[in-house]
Amino acid sequence: MSSFQTRDSMKKRLVRRSEMVPCKSAFIDTHTPGSHLKDNFSIIGPGVTENKEQFINIREPHGFNIGAAGQPPRIKNSLHSHFTVEVFMIHEGTFEIYWGLKGENHTTLSEGDVVSVPTHCFRGFENIGDKYGFLFTVLGGDDTGGVEWAPQVFEEAENHGLVLLEDHGVWDTRKFPIPDGAKRVLPMSHEEAATYDNYSSDEMEKRIYRSDSLKPLKDHPLQSGEYGTIQLHRLIGAKDTVIPGGDGFELLLSLAEPGGGFEDFSRPEKEVLICHSGSWNVEWTAEKQKGSFVLEAGDLFSLPAHVGRSIECVGKQEGSLYFVINKDSPKSPNWIN
Ligand SMILES: [Fe+2]
Structure with missing residues (x-):
């Protein structure tokens, strides 16, 4: 390990x-x-x-x-x-x-x-x-x-x-x-x-990107693991973005009601989560160990490549969470189970 x-x-x-x-x-x-x-x-x-x-x-x-x-x-x-x-x-x-x-x-x-x-x-x-x-x-x-x-x-x-x-x-x-x-x-x-x-x-x-004019992606790589009320936006990346990419990283934004989230997945790139608002529970699994953190506004968490994670908006208010991924065209996530 x-x-x-x-x-x-x-x-x-x-x-x-x-x-x-x-x-x-x-x-x-x-x-x-x-x-x-x-x-x-x-x-x-x-x-x-x-x-x-x-x-x-x-x-x-x-x-x-x-x-x-x-x-x-x-x-x-x-x-x-x-x-x-x-x-x-x-x-x-x-x-x-x-x-x-x-x-x-x-x-x-x-x-x-x-x-x-x-x-x-x-x-x-x-x-x-x-x-x-x-x-x-x-x-x-x-x-x-x-x-x-x-x-x-x-x-x-x-x-x-x-x-x-x-x-x-x-x-x-x-x-x-x-x-x-x-x-x-x-x-x-x-x-x-x-x-x-x-x-x-x-x-x-x-x-x-103006926060009052966001358009969620219709098809996106995290879609099959979505549950509850949640939307994903690609702010920066190689395709389907308004801000041109080529910056070496992808920036996603997820907006959700409490109870909305993404089921367990991993990805081969490092990924940093930044909580803009609300509360987000992040559960990670690596080599049979598990843990979780609740991210509040302004908190940041860096996930290593290949570590499993599930992500859910918790608490009482709507949340927004950024994902910064270290490739401008990340691979599709790997779903666990
Ligand atoms: Fe600067």
Whole structure:
């Protein structure tokens, strides 16, 4: 029996919302007014943080990285770009997502909305609601290549004493002199930044799922194991999605009334469940061991490949649950019994 298939190691793959550890100095803009109060979370995978001390709940590579951002009202996440696709899933609050070299384009996303922002495009987001906002992020790939900041973000950071050093990460020059021999990561030139892609609002809208306009899949691979009142939506993937795929992972969303669920199945890919709302009971079976966890809003559970699982919406309210699978065209699930 491999060691991960034990009750203890399964428990280590469960991350409660309360166990997600914020880092307040993950990035270069951490002293810039308007961006200084943001929390950054690295939950699965090596992450993209610029602070080497950031806590990561599950380091094991999954083919994607899952993180989160938490921001009080009016706090911004500065304009940056990534080398792989970045998906935002709004969990709590209302955010304005903006993009383009100066963040000149924008749209408002509410709880349950999802956007997939393409590579080579500057994006940022501001909590425009009146309570703490929290969104999950999925970045494609194990090695995401890190963050590319818009040049003005570096300039603003330096005005507040922060520079980025190659081997040290974010460095506060007002507290410590730059170590001898340390190399600074230089900001991107304005000329290079001007070559980055931009998208009209209509183009970006094609990469957004609005939670009030969801259309459930009629035929889907989990259908034969469905029971009760439950719907499945494919938000991102290779086919039958509105958001284009090719991101290396599939993102499904299941909505159910209490008592709705999926019977026992396994799949050959790793799968991460993220509870957006309601309560979901997940029962797993591996090498004759069984266990179960109830996921509440904001909790996350990573299932290893080939482990059996049944999933049911429990409690009193309707639930919604994301599935992140580490292939953009996952194989059909294997039904158990
Ligand atoms: Fe990002």
